[in-house]
Amino acid sequence: MPALNTTPLIETDHLVKRFGEKTAVDDVSFSVYGGEIFGFLGPNGAGKTTTIKMIVGLLQPTSGTARVAGFDVQSQSLQAKAACGFVPDEPNLYAKLSGRELLRFVGDLYELDTRQIDRRITELLNLFELNEASDNLVESYSHGMQQKTSLAAALIHDPRVLILDEPTVGLDPRSARLIKDILRQIADRGAAVMLSTHIMEIAERMCDRIGIINKGKLVASGNMDELRAYGEGESSLEDIFLQLTGGVEEAEIAEVLK
Amino acid sequence: MSAAVPFVQRSLFHYLLKLLRLRMSITWSTFRRSKTRQKVSYTILALLFIALAGFLFWISSTVLVALQSPSVKEYIDVSAVVHSLPSMMVSAAFVVFLMTNFGVLLQGLYLARDMDFLMSAPLPMRAVFLSKLVIAILPNFGLICLFTLPLLFGIGTSYSYSFLYYPAVVIVLTAFSLTGAGMAGVLVMAVVRVIPARRVAEVLGFLGALVSVLLSQSGNIASQMGVSGETLAGGLNRLTVLNTPFSPLAWAGRGLTSLGEGNSLAGAAWLGASISTAVIVFWLTLNLAERLYYSGWARMQGSPQRRKNGRAVPVSAGSAAVPAASAAAQQAVLTSVAPGWLERIFSPLPPKMRAVVIKDLRLIPRDIRNMSQLITPIVISFVYIFSIARSFANIQAVSNDFPQRMFELGWGYLNVPVVLFVGWSFVINLSMSAFSREGRAYWLIKTAPIPATTLLKAKYLVSILPSVLLQWLLLLLISAFQWKGVASLIYGLAATAFWTAGAIGINLAFGVVGAKLDWDDPRRMNRSGTGCLGALAGFVYLGIGAILYFVPPAGALALGLPESLGHAVGLILGGITSALCAILPLRKVLKRVDKIGLD
Numbered sequence: 001m002p003a004l005n006t007t008p009l010i011e012t013d014h015l016v017k018r019f020g021e022k023t024a025v026d027d028v029s030f031s032v033y034g035g036e037i038f039g040f041l042g043p044n045g046a047g048k049t050t051t052i053k054m055i056v057g058l059l060q061p062t063s064g065t066a067r068v069a070g071f072d073v074q075s076q077s078l079q080a081k082a083a084c085g086f087v088p089d090e091p092n093l094y095a096k097l098s099g100r101e102l103l104r105f106v107g108d109l110y111e112l113d114t115r116q117i118d119r120r121i122t123e124l125l126n127l128f129e130l131n132e133a134s135d136n137l138v139e140s141y142s143h144g145m146q147q148k149t150s151l152a153a154a155l156i157h158d159p160r161v162l163i164l165d166e167p168t169v170g171l172d173p174r175s176a177r178l179i180k181d182i183l184r185q186i187a188d189r190g191a192a193v194m195l196s197t198h199i200m201e202i203a204e205r206m207c208d209r210i211g212i213i214n215k216g217k218l219v220a221s222g223n224m225d226e227l228r229a230y231g232e233g234e235s236s237l238e239d240i241f242l243q244l245t246g247g248v249e250e251a252e253i254a255e256v257l258k
Numbered sequence: 259m260s261a262a263v264p265f266v267q268r269s270l271f272h273y274l275l276k277l278l279r280l281r282m283s284i285t286w287s288t289f290r291r292s293k294t295r296q297k298v299s300y301t302i303l304a305l306l307f308i309a310l311a312g313f314l315f316w317i318s319s320t321v322l323v324a325l326q327s328p329s330v331k332e333y334i335d336v337s338a339v340v341h342s343l344p345s346m347m348v349s350a351a352f353v354v355f356l357m358t359n360f361g362v363l364l365q366g367l368y369l370a371r372d373m374d375f376l377m378s379a380p381l382p383m384r385a386v387f388l389s390k391l392v393i394a395i396l397p398n399f400g401l402i403c404l405f406t407l408p409l410l411f412g413i414g415t416s417y418s419y420s421f422l423y424y425p426a427v428v429i430v431l432t433a434f435s436l437t438g439a440g441m442a443g444v445l446v447m448a449v450v451r452v453i454p455a456r457r458v459a460e461v462l463g464f465l466g467a468l469v470s471v472l473l474s475q476s477g478n479i480a481s482q483m484g485v486s487g488e489t490l491a492g493g494l495n496r497l498t499v500l501n502t503p504f505s506p507l508a509w510a511g512r513g514l515t516s517l518g519e520g521n522s523l524a525g526a527a528w529l530g531a532s533i534s535t536a537v538i539v540f541w542l543t544l545n546l547a548e549r550l551y552y553s554g555w556a557r558m559q560g561s562p563q564r565r566k567n568g569r570a571v572p573v574s575a576g577s578a579a580v581p582a583a584s585a586a587a588q589q590a591v592l593t594s595v596a597p598g599w600l601e602r603i604f605s606p607l608p609p610k611m612r613a614v615v616i617k618d619l620r621l622i623p624r625d626i627r628n629m630s631q632l633i634t635p636i637v638i639s640f641v642y643i644f645s646i647a648r649s650f651a652n653i654q655a656v657s658n659d660f661p662q663r664m665f666e667l668g669w670g671y672l673n674v675p676v677v678l679f680v681g682w683s684f685v686i687n688l689s690m691s692a693f694s695r696e697g698r699a700y701w702l703i704k705t706a707p708i709p710a711t712t713l714l715k716a717k718y719l720v721s722i723l724p725s726v727l728l729q730w731l732l733l734l735l736i737s738a739f740q741w742k743g744v745a746s747l748i749y750g751l752a753a754t755a756f757w758t759a760g761a762i763g764i765n766l767a768f769g770v771v772g773a774k775l776d777w778d779d780p781r782r783m784n785r786s787g788t789g790c791l792g793a794l795a796g797f798v799y800l801g802i803g804a805i806l807y808f809v810p811p812a813g814a815l816a817l818g819l820p821e822s823l824g825h826a827v828g829l830i831l832g833g834i835t836s837a838l839c840a841i842l843p844l845r846k847v848l849k850r851v852d853k854i855g856l857d
Contacts, residue, residue: 078709097621
């Protein structure tokens with residue numbers, strides 16, 4: 001593993017988001033450094049997607065700040081966005097563009113020059129095995145293909161920060177493995193990668209550090225060794241997760257039902 | 259593991275009721291959770307429908323009673339027509355059921371989001387199919403009954419028909435609506451086997467828009483085509499062929515009339531034959547549709563639409579797992595696709611603006627749902643051009659007479675407001691939904707480093723280019739038939755371009771304020787409040803623009819002043835107004851652009 005940068009590329013500082021009476025994200029602070037993969041875990045409705053949306057500028061925080069590559073997402077949004085690639089949980093893409101047209105559109109948005117865009121499109125289509133379908137409209141793609149197109153769009157400008165919300169949902173094992181390898185390579189080149197996932201195996205094997213969010217609060221953050229300290233002796237990430245998010249009772253009930 | 263809950267097979271009716279109850283509870287829940295304003299609107303709408311039904315019943319009874327009076331019969335005897343009315347109305351209702359249910363069933367059977375859930379639940383296929391059929395046809399059934407029942411009941415009361423006539427009318431309409439729906443269902447499944455369901459829905463929307471525009475312009479078209487009143491009357495008379503003795507629909511009408519007149523035996527025989535036929539046809543379509551449904555659904559799931567765009571050059575495999583631009587890759591020149599004509603035309607634009615402009619200009623014509631919204635101004639343009647072309651010869655014949663010449667020149671400037679009107683309908687659809695059209699894919703723009711001004715400029719360009727091009731094309735075609743000189747033509751081109759610039763400023767600003775990204779149905783793309791206000795503001799601007807650009811040159815002609823003076827005044831007055839309208843509203847909403855797409 002390469003040495004981590006000392007300046008954080010993703011930084012949240014007392015981030016809060018309220019929807020009416022409900023506090024979806026409650027005073028969340030963490031940092032992700034260049035060269036590391038940060039896993040963001042939490043039960044359904046814990047506030048993972050809300051936090052991610054605030055970091056990429058899709059949601060305005062009620063209070064607190066989010067910084068990407070040193071830029072404040074609210075006050076220096078263009079600089080922050082230029083440094084960031086984002087893959088949402090649902091790949092809503094322009095259905096009536098072809099994959100190639102979509103990537104060219106995104107390349108233009110990030111102001112890459114035409115030759116550079118063409119080269120990146122060729123590389124990424126090849127990488128994600130989308131070559132054959134590249135001139136078909138996105139509406140004809142399967143969910144997995146759309147997910148891969150979405151990831152290709154996020155990578156086209158070679159971002160310093162990559163944020164992915166449930167990136168492996170809907171992917172076949174081969175594609176999931178490919179994405180894991182790519183994320184590792186990106187991190188090894190010095191970029192910061194943050195991903196939310198429900199799959200403990202992915203988080204445990206891929207991530208250098210993990211943050212666990214529950215009911216809007218960041219209840220634990222650190223590498224596996226540090227998390228074991230939170231987990232009161234539990235050794236696997238799944239046990240630590242259940243211990244921290246109050247899922248132990250449910251696990252016991254599930255055991256009885258077996 | 260505990261024992262699984264044993265599965266108990268129940269009757270079809272049990273499952274059907276369960277599914278219908280589920281749908282009713284969803285509808286009720288939606289109503290209960292809607293805003294008070296919406297609840298009041300729904301209630302008022304329901305009361306209006308009841309009032310309309312009552313009015314139709316009253317008017318048909320009154321008219322039919324009046325037609326039976328001896329004094330009227332002296333002039334016109336419509337007894338024969340009235341007797342064939344039930345046949346004609348049942349036939350017409352059936353045809354309308356067949357046509358309208360096609361689209362409704364396509365949506366309900368193939369495009370509804372609950373199909374995966376229903377298909378995987380332990381429910382009989384027939385129950386799912388029947389429930390979908392009933393739910394899909396209920397709104398159309400209600401609407402058709404709203405118009406047919408009062409008329410048919412009106413016939414009953416005015417001719418003092420037997421009480422058996424009234425329930426029979428309801429039974430006949432129900433039977434034939436189900437048969438029509440069944441046939442429409444089979445038709446949907448047959449079509450979906452060839453063309454993907456979503457494409458069928460898009461084409462249907464386009465055809466619907468085209469037909470409604472053509473109907474709205476039918477008066478104009480008929481007068482241009484020289485259709486006389488006699489021709490129309492002849493056409494209507496041909497509808498009586500629906501009352502053919504070989505049609506089960508006509509049997510139903512005859513049965514109803516016989517039953518109403520007290521001839522119970524004949525009535526029962528005709529109705530029995532008719533309803534039996536309807537039931538048999540419905541049963542056959544139901545069985546056929548069930549068989550086709552599984553395979554049709556599976557086909558839809560398994561065969562995504564393919565469409566080729568561009569010319570891809572094969573790329574060598576083996577460069578996988580190179581996500582970043584490596585030094586070697588940076589040296590390599592990999593040109594996979596030659597730039598298209600759009601890329602070439604817009605290459606001088608800054609990349610971010612170019613990206614949005616090209617993307618939008620690609621998406622708008624490809625999504626046929628957008629074209630459905632743009633069809634109105636295009637059809638109006640063609641009708642107008644056609645009418646001018648037809649009147650061209652008449653104008654030429656008298657054009658040397660001085661007062662007539664004056665009138666013609668003034669009249670010629672009326673082309674400008676007409677072209678503006680066409681442009682206005684085009685602009686409304688293009689610019690008002692400029693942001694809403696992005697839909698759920700807007701996150702791609704929202705997370706990209708594109709400033710609000712650049713985005714707004716790009717959207718402005720996307721709106722103005724096709725609108726001005728259409729208007730200029732229209733003006734050039736008009737000029738080809740009504741040549742008024744180079745100065746008039748240039749004035750017209752400039753005036754329409756300036757006016758459009760202002761109209762887009764207003765409409766785009768309302769489009770920013772009313773942007774809505776979470777739509778599923780493109781007809782509900784814009785927020786209704788801002789949509790109405792935007793249309794109103796645009797209409798006011800249309801009127802002001804028409805006056806400012808049309809009155810000065812026409813007035814100069816009328817006063818015997820040089821035409822160029824009128825042009826100059828028109829362009830100055832109109833130009834200033836248009837410039838203000840193009841700039842001020844957009845400046846006002848610039849900050850709101852950043853708020854679009856913020857959850």
